[in-house]
Amino acid sequence: DGGITQSPKYLFRKEGQNVTLSCEQNLNHDAMYWYRQDPGQGLRLIYYSQIVNDFQKGDIAEGYSVSREKKESFPLTVTSAQKNPTAFYLCASRGPRPQPQHFGDGTRLSIL
Amino acid sequence: ILNVEQSPQSLHVQEGDSTNFTCSFPSSNFYALHWYRWETAKSPEALFVMTLNGDEKKKGRISATLNTKEGYSYLYIKGSQPEDSATYLCAYSAAAGNKLTFGGGTRVLVKP
Numbered sequence A: 001d002g003g004i005t006q007s008p009k010y011l012f013r014k015e016g017q018n019v020t021l022s023c024e025q026n027l028n029h030d031a032m033y034w035y036r037q038d039p040g041q042g043l044r045l046i047y048y049s050q051i052v053n054d055f056q057k058g059d060i061a062e063g064y065s066v067s068r069e070k071k072e073s074f075p076l077t078v079t080s081a082q083k084n085p086t087a088f089y090l091c092a093s094r095g096p097r098p099q100p101q102h103f104g105d106g107t108r109l110s111i112l
Numbered sequence B: 001i002l003n004v005e006q007s008p009q010s011l012h013v014q015e016g017d018s019t020n021f022t023c024s025f026p027s028s029n030f031y032a033l034h035w036y037r038w039e040t041a042k043s044p045e046a047l048f049v050m051t052l053n054g055d056e057k058k059k060g061r062i063s064a065t066l067n068t069k070e071g072y073s074y075l076y077i078k079g080s081q082p083e084d085s086a087t088y089l090c091a092y093s094a095a096a097g098n099k100l101t102f103g104g105g106t107r108v109l110v111k112p
Helices: none
Strands: A004-007 A010-013 A019-025 A031-037 A043-051 A054-057 A064-066 A076-078 A087-094 A101-103 A107-111 B005-007 B010-014 B019-024 B030-038 B045-050 B056-059 B062-067 B072-077 B086-094 B100-102 B106-111
Touching: A004 A087, A010 A019, A019 A031, A019 A087, A019 A107, A043 A064, A043 B100, A101 B045, B005 B086, B010 B019, B019 B106, B030 B072, B045 B056, B045 B062, B072 B086
Parallel strands: A010 A107, B010 B106
Antiparallel strands: A004 A019, A019 A076, A031 A043, A031 A087, A043 A054, A064 A076, A087 A101, A087 A107, B005 B019, B019 B072, B030 B045, B030 B086, B056 B062, B062 B072, B086 B100, B086 B106
């Protein structure tokens, strides 16, 4: 089945640690996105990539980094510079505009 | 940051009743308006992508309208069922760029 796989589903981080969230898609989509959701809020864009080896900052990129070395993969690293990393993280991909985005099941990150 | 607003934030609907809620977005540089349904413990699922002023889309008992000149879209649920309980997200896409700006969502609870 075509889709987006995020792993792990739950992730715990110690203070001062970097952690990487995985996002893989087999939909052959060029565009991929990372969002963050906090309780009671909508989705906020962290980073997005329109093509391999290219990515742009979203609205809340500080404390995060990404790479796009392969079309299928768009990992997100939450660095120690992110002061409030506890949140639910969603990855999405999209074909040519105006197609809708397809979402993974998300990763919930918590600080120990 | 673009302003996409959804109202109300939440609503309770009796099974069998119809309901509707609003998404407002910038009327300038409009490209597309997306609607997603997000059920608990699942990933967001695309309902509609609307691009033309006056557009109306329908999927089963759910329909949506679009007014790009005044910057709003309505989502209607006819004869609500418990399985319609979910958070409904709208997202605005500007003419330039490949990103979506999401509203905060309307959380719908259908009571049997």
